[in-house]
Amino acid sequence: MGALTLGNIAIIRQVAEECGIPIKFVVLSMRESATKSIAPGMEQYEIDTRALLLPSGFARRVRSLDCIIDIGAGDSFADIYGFKRFFFLWLTKMISVSMGKPLILAPQTIGPFTRQPYKKMAAAVFRRSAAIVARDEKSLSQARALAPESNVSRAVDVAFKLPFEDRSDRTSASGLKRIGINASGLLCQQAQSGENRFALSFNYLELQRELIRRFTSRDDCKVHLITHANSIGDAGDDDGVWADRLAREFPQTVRVPDFPGPSEAKSYISGMDFVVAGRMHACIAAFSSCTPVVPVSYSRKFSGLFDLLQYPYYTPMTSATAPQLADHVMQHFHSDREAMKRAESAALLKVDDMLAPYRAVLQRTLTIQRTAK
Numbered sequence: 001m002g003a004l005t006l007g008n009i010a011i012i013r014q015v016a017e018e019c020g021i022p023i024k025f026v027v028l029s030m031r032e033s034a035t036k037s038i039a040p041g042m043e044q045y046e047i048d049t050r051a052l053l054l055p056s057g058f059a060r061r062v063r064s065l066d067c068i069i070d071i072g073a074g075d076s077f078a079d080i081y082g083f084k085r086f087f088f089l090w091l092t093k094m095i096s097v098s099m100g101k102p103l104i105l106a107p108q109t110i111g112p113f114t115r116q117p118y119k120k121m122a123a124a125v126f127r128r129s130a131a132i133v134a135r136d137e138k139s140l141s142q143a144r145a146l147a148p149e150s151n152v153s154r155a156v157d158v159a160f161k162l163p164f165e166d167r168s169d170r171t172s173a174s175g176l177k178r179i180g181i182n183a184s185g186l187l188c189q190q191a192q193s194g195e196n197r198f199a200l201s202f203n204y205l206e207l208q209r210e211l212i213r214r215f216t217s218r219d220d221c222k223v224h225l226i227t228h229a230n231s232i233g234d235a236g237d238d239d240g241v242w243a244d245r246l247a248r249e250f251p252q253t254v255r256v257p258d259f260p261g262p263s264e265a266k267s268y269i270s271g272m273d274f275v276v277a278g279r280m281h282a283c284i285a286a287f288s289s290c291t292p293v294v295p296v297s298y299s300r301k302f303s304g305l306f307d308l309l310q311y312p313y314y315t316p317m318t319s320a321t322a323p324q325l326a327d328h329v330m331q332h333f334h335s336d337r338e339a340m341k342r343a344e345s346a347a348l349l350k351v352d353d354m355l356a357p358y359r360a361v362l363q364r365t366l367t368i369q370r371t372a373k
Contacts, residue, residue, distance in 0.1 A: 002261060002262040003159040003162050003262035003265075003266070003281040003284070003285065004071050004073070004074050004157075004158060004159055004281065005027060005071070006162055006163075006261075006262055006263065007157075007158040007159040007160065007161045007162040008069065008071055008106055008158045009025060010158075010161050010162070010163065011158055011161055011355065011358070011359065011362070012025075012069065012362055015359050015362040015363055015366065016362075016366055018363075019363055019366055019367060019370075021366050021367070021370050023366070025042050025043070026042075026043045026044075026045060026061070026065060027042060027043065027044040027045065028045050028047060028058075028061070028062075028068075028092070029044055029045065029046055029047065030046075030047045030048075030073070030088065030089075030092075045058075045061050047088075047092065052088075052091055052092070052095070058092065058095060059095050059099070062095060062096050062099055062101060063099055065101060066101070066102075066369045067101065067102050067104065067365060067366070067369055068096040068101050068102070068103045068104070069104045069106050069362075070092070070093060070096070070103060070104065070105055070106065071105075071106040071107070071108050071158070072089055072105065072106075072108045073089070073108075074108055074109065074157070074280065074281070074301075075108065075109035075280070075299065075301045076089055077089050077090075077105075077108065077109075077110065077111075077122065077125075078109065078110075078111050078112055078113065078118075079111070079112060079113050079114055079115065079118040080112060080197070080198065080299060081197075083118075086118060086121075090121050090122070090125060093105075093125045093129075094124070094125065094128075097125070097128040097129065102130035102365055102368070102369070103125075103128070103129045103130055104129070104130055104131045104133070104361060104362070104365060105125075105126075105129055105131070105132045105133060106133055106158065106358070107133045107134065107135040107155040107156060107157060107158050107355075107358055108133075108134070108135055108139070109134075109135060109136065109139050109299075109300075109301040109304065110122075110132070110134050110139035110140070110142045110143045111138075111139065111142040111143075112142065112300065113142065113146065119146060122146055123146040123147045126143055126146055126147035126150045126152075127147045127149065127150055129150065129151070130151065130361075130365055131151045131152075131153070131361040131365065132147075132150055132151065132152045132153075133152075133153055133154070133155050133357065133358045133361060134152065134153070134154045134155070135154070135155060135156055135157050135304070135305060136154070136301070136304030136305050136307075136308050137154065137304065137307075137308060138300055138303075138304045139154075139304060140152060140153075140154040151361075153357040153358070153360075153361065154357065155354055155355050155356075155357050155358035156305070156308065156309075156351055156354035156355055157280075157284055157305060158355070158358075159262075159281050159284045159285070159288070160284060160287075160288045160348070160351045160355075161351075161355070162262055162263060162266055162284075162285070162288070163263055164263050164266035164267045164270060164285070164289065165263075165267040165270075166267075166270050166289060167267055167268070167270045167271035168270050168271060168289065168290065168291070170271050172222070174222065176220060176221055176222040177220055177221045177222070177273040177274065178221075178222055178224055178271065178272045178273045178274075179215045179221050179222065179223045179224065179272065179273065179274050179275075179276075179333075180224050180226045180269055180272035180274070180275040180276070180277070180286070180291075181208065181211060181212060181215075181223055181224070181225055181226065181253075181275075181276050181277075182226045182227070182228050182239065182275070182276070182277035182278055182279055182282040183205075183208045183225065183239065183242050183243060183246060183278060184204070184229070184239060184242075184278030184279050184296075184298075185227075185229065185231075185237050185238040185239040185240070185241055185242050186229075186237045186278075187204040187205075187278050187296075187298055188204060188205050188208065188242040189237070189242075190204065191203050191204040191205035191206070192205060198298045198299060198317070199317070199318070200298060200317055200318070201316075201317070201318040201319055201320060201321070202320060202321050202322040202324075202325055203322050204278070204296070204298075204322075206322040207296070207322040207325055207326060208242075208246065209246070209249070209250075210322055210323060210326040211276055211326055211329060212246065212250050212253060213250075214326060214330060216250060216252050216253065222253075222254060223250070223252075223253040223254065224253070224254045224256050224272065225243040225246055225247055225253050225254065225255050225256060226243075226256050226265070226268065226269065226272075226275075226277075226282065227239035227240045227243050227256070227258050227259070227265075228259075228262075228265055228277070228279040228281060228282035228285070229279050229281075230258050239279065240258050243255055243256075256268065262281065262285070265282070265285060266285035266288070266289060269282065269285045269286050269289060269291060270285075270286075270289035270291055272286070272291050273291075273292070273337075274291070274292050274293075274333055274337060275291055275292065275293040275294070276293070276294045276296065276329055277293060277294075277295060277296065278296045278298070280295070280301060280302070280305075283295040283302075283314075287309075287311070287344050287347075287348075288344075288348060288351075290341050290344045290345055290348070291341075291344075292313075292332070292333075292336070292337045292340035292341055292344075293313070293340070294313055294314065294315065294328075294329050294332055295313075295314040295315070296314070296315050296325075297314045297315050297316065297317050298317060299317075302314050302317075308354075309343075309347040309350075310343065310346070310347060311340075311343050311344065311347060313332055313336065313340055313343075315328060315329070
């Protein structure tokens with residue numbers, strides 16, 4: 001979520017400066033209490049169950065704000081992560097609108113909502129939101145179907161605007177191709193437990209091992225195990241736990257230390273020659289730094305985003321085994337790296353235009369709030 005938050009802040013700040021409107025950010029976060037502030041000098045309010053239930057908690061903090069811009073962790077306002085997580089996000093939104101605060105749903109995946117009560121509850125939020133901005137066509141259609149009278153538009157993921165230090169011109173001292181592998185802790189844990197919440201046709205952990213074996217067997221490659229989502233309180237959603245395990249299993253790899261923030265992660269990724277990633281924002285970090293990347297898809301947010309960007313190099317969720325997907329990745333590595341970079345460059349030229357509807361929503365809302373004061 002750090003990449004989303006910082007990218008979103010950069011966009012909001014730019015729009016506010018263009019409008020001549022002074023703003024102050026308060027980050028409302030659902031992370032554990034050990035989470036560090038997302039940016040120096042910025043207030044961060046941690047939301048837990050107690051804060052949601054007590055009148056002196058989240059509701060009181062919201063009451064002091066002028067506008068709520070909610071990015072929903074990028075893809076969490078959906079039914080695929082279970083009711084507890086959905087309800088938590090739903091309640092924060094309903095508390096905000098019940099206090100009359102303008103609620104903007106920043107560019108995010110909307111849904112899927114395949115059953116009740118998810119559909120009715122989501123529709124209630126959409127109808128009371130000042131604006132809903134989807135980040136792909138499927139999400140746009142879902143929001144419009146549930147609440148056709150709502151103010152819905154489409155943009156693209158705000159993490160494309162995350163600042164970073166470009167390291168693409170730095171050559172490897174060894175002359176080896178640098179292969180970045182981001183093994184999602186969430187998907188590794190799912191594979192280990194056998195739960196398969198996302199109905200994948202392949203074993204995700206088997207795929208990670210197969211890719212590492214294939215790349216480390218080559219004498220022209222060096223594998224870098226890259227984390228992009230770390231959780232102090234939830235080992236089942238921590239890339240670092242699985243990077244450590246894979247590094248012990250494959251000691252010839254480089255276990256890249258966890259990054260202090262998403263910009264540092266993106267900077268490191270920009271120095272890779274090829275990346276395979278399970279975390280969406282590791283994929284976007286590679287894509288937006290023109291590093292060839294194969295996103296390992298586990299939900300429709302991948303096809304939604306990369307189809308929008310005319311980038312067909314992601315893996316399918318179904319119809320293939322782990323060895324077949326490894327073949328798929330290696331084919332892209334051998335034959336498609338330059339084509340992948342060209343596709344990324346072409347898409348990046350369109351990102352500002354894709355973000356224009358979101359900027360318009362922000363400009364309109366901030367101007368209304370200034371006038372109201």
